[in-house]
Amino acid sequence: MDLRYGEEYEAFRAELREFLAGWPLTGDEAKLPRAEQERIFRKRGIERGYVYRDFPSQYGGSGQPHDALKDRIILEEYARAGAPGNRLDQGAGLLAPTLLEFGSEVQKRRFLPPTLAGTMRWCQGYSEPNAGSDLASLQATATLDGDAWVLRGRKIWTSNAREADMMFGLFRTEQGAPKHAGISYLLVDMKSPGIEVRPLKQMTGSMEFNEVFFDGARTPAENIVGRRGEGWAVSRATLRHERNLIGNPKLLGAQFELLISLARRVRRNGRPAIEDPRVRDRIAELEGYVRAVETCNLRMLSATVRGEELKAMLPMMMIKLYSTDVMQQVARAAYDLIGGDGLLEPDPREESVYDLTGTASGAIYNYLFSLGPAIAGGASNIQRNIIGERGLGLPRDLRR
Amino acid sequence: MHFGLTEEQELLQETLRGFVAAECPPPRLRELFEAGRGHDPALWKGLAEMGIAGLVVPEAFGGAGLELLELALVAEQLGAGALPAPLLGHSLACLALVLAGSEAQQRRWLPALASGEQIGSVAFAEDGDRWEPGEWSLRTESGRLRGRKRHVPHGADADLLVVGTSGGGLALVTRGAGVRAEDERGIDRTRPVARLDFEDAACEALPGGSAASARLRDAGLVLLAADAFGAAWQLTRMTIDYAKTRQQFGQPIAQFQAVKHQLANMATSLEPARGLFWYAAHAFDHLPQEAERAAAIAKHHLTDRATDVARQAVELHGGLGFTWECDVQIWFKRAMFDRAFLGTPEQHRARCADLGGW
Numbered sequence: 028m029d030l031r032y033g034e035e036y037e038a039f040r041a042e043l044r045e046f047l048a049g050w051p052l053t054g055d056e057a058k059l060p061r062a063e064q065e066r067i068f069r070k071r072g073i074e075r076g077y078v079y080r081d082f083p084s085q086y087g088g089s090g091q092p093h094d095a096l097k098d099r100i101i102l103e104e105y106a107r108a109g110a111p112g113n114r115l116d117q118g119a120g121l122l123a124p125t126l127l128e129f130g131s132e133v134q135k136r137r138f139l140p141p142t143l144a145g146t147m148r149w150c151q152g153y154s155e156p157n158a159g160s161d162l163a164s165l166q167a168t169a170t171l172d173g174d175a176w177v178l179r180g181r182k183i184w185t186s187n188a189r190e191a192d193m194m195f196g197l198f199r200t201e202q203g204a205p206k207h208a209g210i211s212y213l214l215v216d217m218k219s220p221g222i223e224v225r226p227l228k229q230m231t232g233s234m235e236f237n238e239v240f241f242d243g244a245r246t247p248a249e250n251i252v253g254r255r256g257e258g259w260a261v262s263r264a265t266l267r268h269e270r271n272l273i274g275n276p277k278l279l280g281a282q283f284e285l286l287i288s289l290a291r292r293v294r295r296n297g298r299p300a301i302e303d304p305r306v307r308d309r310i311a312e313l314e315g316y317v318r319a320v321e322t323c324n325l326r327m328l329s330a331t332v333r334g335e336e337l338k339a340m341l342p343m344m345m346i347k348l349y350s351t352d353v354m355q356q357v358a359r360a361a362y363d364l365i366g367g368d369g370l371l372e373p374d375p376r377e378e379s380v381y382d383l384t385g386t387a388s389g390a391i392y393n394y395l396f397s398l399g400p401a402i403a404g405g406a407s408n409i410q411r412n413i414i415g416e417r418g419l420g421l422p423r424d425l426r427r
Numbered sequence: 428m429h430f431g432l433t434e435e436q437e438l439l440q441e442t443l444r445g446f447v448a449a450e451c452p453p454p455r456l457r458e459l460f461e462a463g464r465g466h467d468p469a470l471w472k473g474l475a476e477m478g479i480a481g482l483v484v485p486e487a488f489g490g491a492g493l494e495l496l497e498l499a500l501v502a503e504q505l506g507a508g509a510l511p512a513p514l515l516g517h518s519l520a521c522l523a524l525v526l527a528g529s530e531a532q533q534r535r536w537l538p539a540l541a542s543g544e545q546i547g548s549v550a551f552a553e554d555g556d557r558w559e560p561g562e563w564s565l566r567t568e569s570g571r572l573r574g575r576k577r578h579v580p581h582g583a584d585a586d587l588l589v590v591g592t593s594g595g596g597l598a599l600v601t602r603g604a605g606v607r608a609e610d611e612r613g614i615d616r617t618r619p620v621a622r623l624d625f626e627d628a629a630c631e632a633l634p635g636g637s638a639a640s641a642r643l644r645d646a647g648l649v650l651l652a653a654d655a656f657g658a659a660w661q662l663t664r665m666t667i668d669y670a671k672t673r674q675q676f677g678q679p680i681a682q683f684q685a686v687k688h689q690l691a692n693m694a695t696s697l698e699p700a701r702g703l704f705w706y707a708a709h710a711f712d713h714l715p716q717e718a719e720r721a722a723a724i725a726k727h728h729l730t731d732r733a734t735d736v737a738r739q740a741v742e743l744h745g746g747l748g749f750t751w752e753c754d755v756q757i758w759f760k761r762a763m764f765d766r767a768f769l770g771t772p773e774q775h776r777a778r779c780a781d782l783g784g785w
Binding site: 028029030031032033036096287290291301304307308310311312314315316318319320321322323325326328329330332333335338339341342345346348349350408410411412414415416418419420421422423424425 | 699
């Protein structure tokens with residue numbers, strides 16, 4: 028074992044840090060609107076080969092050869108600097124790699140550059156009120172009428188649907204076909220007539236989710252990715268890319284450090300809570316899980332870098348279920364430390380991300396927010412089924 | 428950057444797996460378990476022939492010159508096989524000599540230990556559950572040792588004992604006059620423990636003892652964590668096999684999601700945490716600043732998880748799981764040993780808090 032990244036990579040990191048010292052912008056540039064500043068700095072990152080690293084340059088990427096270790100260093104350093112790097116949204120994170128794999132040349136040229144630049148924003152239209160874990164039973168339909176698909180039905184849990192310019196979604200196009208074979212992957216302009224978006228408020232008080240209603244909205248016939256009835260396979264690729272949405276790999280560690288600093292600040296019986304043996308024991312117990320996630324991440328990174336992913340299949344299957352649970356436990360321990368302040372509603376906030384301020388309000392918000400990741404992208408019991416059947420070789424349960 | 432096993436390390440594990448399957452399959456393990464000896468000279472000889480007895484002994488003294496990581500990988504496989512063998516105490520005795528022995532002591536003892544011809548063990552615990560070097564109280568006076576040690580692994584089989592003494596020192600004692608070993612009727616019949624009474628037994632101090640005893644403890648913690656991890660995975664595999672064959676309500680019980688999810692939870696509580704003992708062993712070998720805490724974390728977390736998994740393995744085997752005849756108990760008790768030996772998870776969590784400066 029050798030946990031050092033090696034000279035070449037440390038030199039890469041040093042060079043990257045030097046570049047990242049240019050954020051935040053200074054001088055006249057600092058007076059520009061925030062979004063414009065981010066656009067400028069992201070463009071510089073693409074030119075330097077740090078942002079959208081292995082995405083072809085003709086579609087707006089850096090065109091660098093794939094290098095998992097450099098990707099990790101970039102992720103770590105951009106997170107440390109709080110600088111705008113790869114967009115971790117549905118467009119750049121999910122749609123773009125899917126289009127690269129399945130899209131036509133025309134689609135790639137038209138959609139990829141503005142998606143990576145962030146000028147074309149996307150939402151994902153998969154789940155429906157009656158198609159959650161059993162996604163392939165979805166019922167929203169698209170019927171070809173001349174040169175356009177006519178859409179009817181309803182999508183739900185659609186993050187950012189109000190802000191999005193476009194949706195990539197699954198629609199039933201082949202009536203009478205077996206459920207997985209009747210689905211197509213379509214791109215839809217969210218400004219089309221016949222689309223209505225209604226916000227859904229989350230238990231945190233934020234409004235990230237929406238319901239989207241389709242009532243005869245039209246999208247051009249050529250906006251299909253892959254062939255008719257192949258949408259399920261195309262959507263599986265999107266799910267594969269969901270790990271592109273992994274944000275700061277040190278987020279859990281950062282939350283754990285926040286927990287310790289909170290325990291130092293908060294007082295119990297006139298003494299810092301961290302001196303209470305029960306608090307110490309609970310935090311030490313949690314640390315075992317936190318370090319397990321960290322070493323598991325190291326193991327998966329190492330396997331990826333060395334092209335030995337097969338050796339890490341089981342942990343890769345398990346880490347979502349495992350780490351979302353650990354995050355919930357860390358968030359709950361922080362919530363318990365604030366005591367009676369936990370009776371209060373958290374301050375409203377714009378973005379749906381973990382709070383890193385270490386305040387009581389942040390602890391309450393994180394406790395609520397930590398419930399979401401265990402559901403998003405495959406609820407925990409679905410994960411358990413996958414682990415049991417594909418990982419441990421247990422018999423499939425009866426389902427249609 | 429590599430946080431994984433080399434081909435050689437994988438081969439080492441595979442060889443051990445093959446050895447366990449061939450030399451100590453369940454019927455043989457059951458015989459040894461019933462006999463309660465916890466030591467089979469033929470098995471020990473087989474391990475020694477593979478170089479396992481001297482794995483961490485330098486090549487100059489006839490060993491393989493490998494590191495704690497390799498030893499931990501072996502411990503994982505021995506835990507998976509619940510192998511009745513004196514490797515834990517023996518390896519720690521070897522390490523004690525490597526870390527703290529004079530050259531003369533190393534030359535005298537290490538070759539015979541490395542070949543497995545002589546068996547070593549370590550005597551740490553004293554009455555009152557005192558495992559830590561700072562808590563040891565046995566005194567040596569003009570080369571003589573008096574007092575009592577408890578829970579010495581394979582203490583009745585050992586030819587050479589490394590005994591913890593006051594001030595965190597280490598002393599060498601050979602079996603013979605002035606050393607009385609009494610089997611304690613240990614819960615883990617694959618690793619018996621003995622009470623040792625020293626009555627003016629001849630001893631010699633390891634010159635580096637007080638500097639090395641904490642490190643020796645850390646090595647022990649890593650090996651227990653690895654053993655517990657291996658034992659818990661074995662219990663999970665056994666339970667999976669059982670659930671796939673046991674039929675109720677007209678189907679294998681593994682097809683019920685309640686059972687499937689419980690099995691998934693057992694495996695998921697283990698596999699993502701494998702890196703804890705890898706990391707702790709690597710830290711022991713190469714990252715001295717982190718070694719002590721990493722060892723304590725691996726021990727408290729993995730022995731705790733093994734305890735949980737073992738409980739669920741019993742439960743999922745139904746009434747059978749609670750019987751003496753079901754092999755689950757062999758690993759359940761192996762996990763009990765790993766949990767209680769060298770201090771409970773709670774004690775090591777308290778150490779982690781102290782060491783973290785909390």
